[in-house]
Amino acid sequence: MSQTGKTKTAWSLLLLQLTAIVFTGCISEDVLHPVTSDPDAKAMITFVAAEYSTSTKPYFENVVKEFETKYPNIKVELQVINWDILDSAYNTMISRNQPPDLLLTNIYAHFAKDGLLNSMDDILSTELKDKFYPYLMDSGRMLGKQYTVPYVTTIRELYYNKDIFNEVGLTEPPKTWRDLEEDARKIKNTKQVDGFGVDLTDNEIWAYLSYFFYGAGGGWMKDGEWAINSPENVEGITFLKNLYEDGLTDPEPAVTTRDEKQRILGNGKLGMLISGNYFEAVVPHEYPGLKWAKGPIPVKEGQTPLVLGVQDVWMSFKTDHTNKEALSKFLDFIYEDGRYEEFVLREGFLPTIRTVGSKLAANDPSMKQNLDSIKSAKFYPINNPAWSAVLNATRNMGQTVLLGQMTPKQALDRLQQIALDKSR
Missing domain, CATH: 3.40.190.10 (Periplasmic binding protein-like II)
Structure with a gap:
């Protein structure tokens, strides 16, 4: 078959698939939650984070500003919400079918059970995935899928x-x-x-x-x-x-x-x-x-x-504008060593990635002791x-x-x- 003939056949198949979608109302998850490889495509990320201190909101606002400067085609909508009302806030969003693309909190499994979450396996870059302490990833795994990744511990x-x-x-x-x-x-x-x-x-x-x-x-x-x-x-x-x-x-x-x-x-x-x-x-x-x-x-x-x-963890909800490539870029940006180290030290947490943990432990005996201790820690289920x-x-x-x-x-x-x- 000629190249022209192959192109016409491909377009015909695509038109048939789109027609089937229109008449059956059956839209695949890949259509609802596309992954774009076009660097010029517009994307939006809605992002809800827990407020740890008065420094949390300014920190994330600066992160968003820097990220949007580096990636002008990705818009990030940020909400930083006090722990006292965080649960009710994001549950209201979910009940209105407006969940955030990214949520930072401390529970997730009931959302995964109800099919509301994306798998982090489909979002994380290989480079970021390799940074995490393996023993801190276990609690984010259900039925063979990684639904969350630890931000701080x-x-x-x-x-x-x-x-x-x-x-x-x-x-x-x-x-x-x-x-x-x-x-x-x-x-x-x-x-x-x-x-x-x-x-x-x-x-x-x-x-x-x-x-x-x-x-x-x-x-x-x-x-x-x-x-x-x-x-x-x-x-x-x-x-x-x-x-x-x-x-x-x-x-x-x-x-x-x-x-x-x-x-x-x-x-x-x-x-x-x-x-x-x-x-x-x-x-x-x-x-x-x-x-x-x-x-x-x-x-x-x-x-x-x-x-x-x-642990407090990131999860990603399935939304009508999910862009997994944009989410991957954003998480890579958040976990960049210098930026992540600043957050850990500012809020007084322990790091969850090896690159930052090794650096801080080398300069701080207390940090080394804490990171050694957490290897044998008991966690909430x-x-x-x-x-x-x-x-x-x-x-x-x-x-x-x-x-x-x-x-x-x-x-x-x-x-x-x-x-x-x-x-x-």
């Missing part, structure tokens, strides 16, 4: 006010629950300030549940199955409740947030609390005279030391589709348990049932 540890510890005669942080109880009581009785800060508010309660689940030898899941109401977990939450009832925690665990408690510690009115490594960048800057130190999260006697890791429902159900649990409206066992039985129902 943290590890949680016990931070304490050294001046308070020295004044009451404490020379090291508590390592066990018994130590924690005794030290908090000594601080309370000697200094007349709160011993141990506990955050059971909407945005942090699942962290404190995790500290005492894992600290007792339990956890959210066991052998791939939900185990929220295990005897170990009940014991852990019962111990936490007893600390509160004995006056050894701050008086309002379900009201005062972690960030507020960090300031209370900085002001010398709180002995210790569990927080992320961002504490080290934020609190000493705000309270330059503060003498502080850190130690492991206390665990039940006989349990192994606990490291809890937390964010790749389980029921996790979103479980997380939401914990939000009012702190007040309910602390005030005795439900026993720890009753509350955890309820969470277990929600997890099982959503897993069916």
